[in-house]
Amino acid sequence: MKTEFLPSGVLLKDTELDIFKTFDCGQCFRFEKIDENTVCGIAYGRRLVLENSEDGVLLRGVSEEEYEKLWRDFLDMGRDYFDVNEKLSAYEKLKTAAKSGYGIHILNQEPWEALCSFVISQNNNIPRIKKIIEKLCTLYGEETEGGYAFPTPKALIKAGKEGIALSGCGFRDRYILAAAEAVESGSLDPTELIALPYEEAFKKLTALKGVGPKVANCVLLFGLRHTEAFPVDVWIKKVLDKYFEPDFDPRIFGDWAGIAQQYLFYNERFVGE
DNA sequence: GCCCAGGGAATCG
DNA sequence: CGATTCCATGGG
Numbered sequence: 001m002k003t004e005f006l007p008s009g010v011l012l013k014d015t016e017l018d019i020f021k022t023f024d025c026g027q028c029f030r031f032e033k034i035d036e037n038t039v040c041g042i043a044y045g046r047r048l049v050l051e052n053s054e055d056g057v058l059l060r061g062v063s064e065e066e067y068e069k070l071w072r073d074f075l076d077m078g079r080d081y082f083d084v085n086e087k088l089s090a091y092e093k094l095k096t097a098a099k100s101g102y103g104i105h106i107l108n109q110e111p112w113e114a115l116c117s118f119v120i121s122q123n124n125n126i127p128r129i130k131k132i133i134e135k136l137c138t139l140y141g142e143e144t145e146g147g148y149a150f151p152t153p154k155a156l157i158k159a160g161k162e163g164i165a166l167s168g169c170g171f172r173d174r175y176i177l178a179a180a181e182a183v184e185s186g187s188l189d190p191t192e193l194i195a196l197p198y199e200e201a202f203k204k205l206t207a208l209k210g211v212g213p214k215v216a217n218c219v220l221l222f223g224l225r226h227t228e229a230f231p232v233d234v235w236i237k238k239v240l241d242k243y244f245e246p247d248f249d250p251r252i253f254g255d256w257a258g259i260a261q262q263y264l265f266y267n268e269r270f271v272g273e
Numbered sequence: 274g275c276c277c278a279g280g281g282a283a284t285c286g
Numbered sequence: 287c288g289a290t291t292c293c294a295t296g297g298g
Contacts, residue, residue, distance in 0.1 A: 123294045125282050132279095170279030175295085212295050234293070 001077075005064040010071070013056040016081055018103025023050075025266050026233075027222045028107050029117055029130045030137075030150075042137075044070055044110060047146025076105045081259075088253065088260050093243055100271040101263030107222060111190035112183060113150040114223020115205075118215045119175050128168075135167040153180035175210025182208060194224050201226060221258040230257040239264045 002013040019039045023031040031041030037052040048071060049060040059071055072078065081102075089098040109117075121129050133150075140155040140163070141148035156164055157180050165173040182188040188208070193201040201224060205216040217231035230250040232240070240248060253260045 121294085123278090123292085124280085125293065128279085128281050131281090165279095168279070171277090171296090172279085210295065214294060 003067075005067075006058075008058065008060065010059040010062045010064065010067045011053070011056050012059070012077070015056055015077075016085075016103050017057055017075065017077070017105055019050045019052065019057060021101065021104045021266060022075075022107065025104060025262060025269070026126055027218075027262070028109060029121075029126070029133050042147050042149070043074055043107075043113075045142065045144055045149035046070070048074075074108050076108055079105070081105065084256055084259055088256055088263065091253070091260075094253075094260055094263065097260075097263040097267035101266040104259075104262045104266060106227060106258060106262065108225060109223045110150065111194070111219075111223045112153060114219045115179055115183075115190050115211075116150070116156075116176060118218040118222075119179055119208075119210045120169055120172055121218065122172065122175075122210060122212070122215055132167045132169045136164070136169075139163070139166060153184040156180040157184055172210060175208075178209050179211075190219075190224065193220075194226075198226050198228050202229075221261075227258040228253075228255050230261045233265075235265050235268050236261060239268050 001015045004011040004013060020033060023039045023041070024033065028041070028043070030043065031039055031048075034040050038049065039051075040047065040049045042048070046066075048062070051058045051060055059067065062071060085098050085102050088094045117129070117133055120132050124132075136151055136156075137148040140151035140159050142152075142155075143149075151159075156176060159166075161173045161177050164176050169176060179188075183190060188204060193204060196204070198220065201220060202213075202216050205211050205219055206213065211219070214231055214233055217229040220226035220229035221231060228251070230236075230253070250257050250260065
């Protein structure tokens with residue numbers, strides 16, 4: 001891959017990054033496909049527009065500094081996905097999924113946003129999760145040129161349980177508030193969990209009310225850079241039942257388990273048998 | 274172990 | 287079409 005810095009933005013040439021696969025597999029909730037070539041949304045309090053062009057993906061209007069400081073990492077451009085895909089394809093049962101999912105990147109989202117978003121995601125569907133999060137952002141997020149940032153824990157505490165409930169989050173209001181309080185008080189520093197071993201970070205997350213194994217693994221994978229996390233939702237449960245032995249342990253995929261999970265999810269959800 | 278908690282999507286009859 | 291089930295977690 002080559003990166004070109006143009007007046008129109010940053011062009012990722014010959015990249016395997018597939019913006020539609022990446023932003024439509026349930027790992028983030030604030031991005032949308034807006035036309036046949038374009039995905040756009042907000043992360044780290046800034047708007048990002050990604051556009052498929054002749055020779056790659058154009059990050060519209062992004063400067064070299066902004067790319068290096070923020071989006072390169074957010075889009076996980078530092079990882080050799082060709083290599084990862086090849087290694088995962090060595091597992092017979094991942095061959096098909098790795099082929100259809102190739103182009104998916106794991107997004108490195110903000111730890112607090114990931115935690116809060118996946119608390120909202122529990123027992124919920126994607127369109128509704130997006131709606132609740134957008135409402136929370138417009139109500140309590142800081143307004144910037146590009147739109148509303150994700151609300152800080154402090155802003156949500158100020159809003160209170162009733163204020164949070166205005167988002168339509170239902171019974172999750174108290175979980176969101178409790179998570180915000182844990183972070184604001186310093187009893188849980190989500191950013192610190194990045195450096196902890198997987199098991200320890202998992203324990204700290206599941207100690208929160210409203211955070212079970214599924215939610216914790218999503219936070220670890222999509223916000224805390226623990227690519228060995230393997231979130232099991234209904235789709236993945238189905239995949240495991242269908243194609244794998246009853247005692248199969250995804251930990252054999254090691255540090256790529258989370259990427260394997262994304263491939264399997266995408267294949268089952270959008271490609272089929 | 275069983276039911277319930279928003280509410281919209283998915284699936285069923 | 288309307289009716290039912292599902293979603294992931296904790297509490298009663």
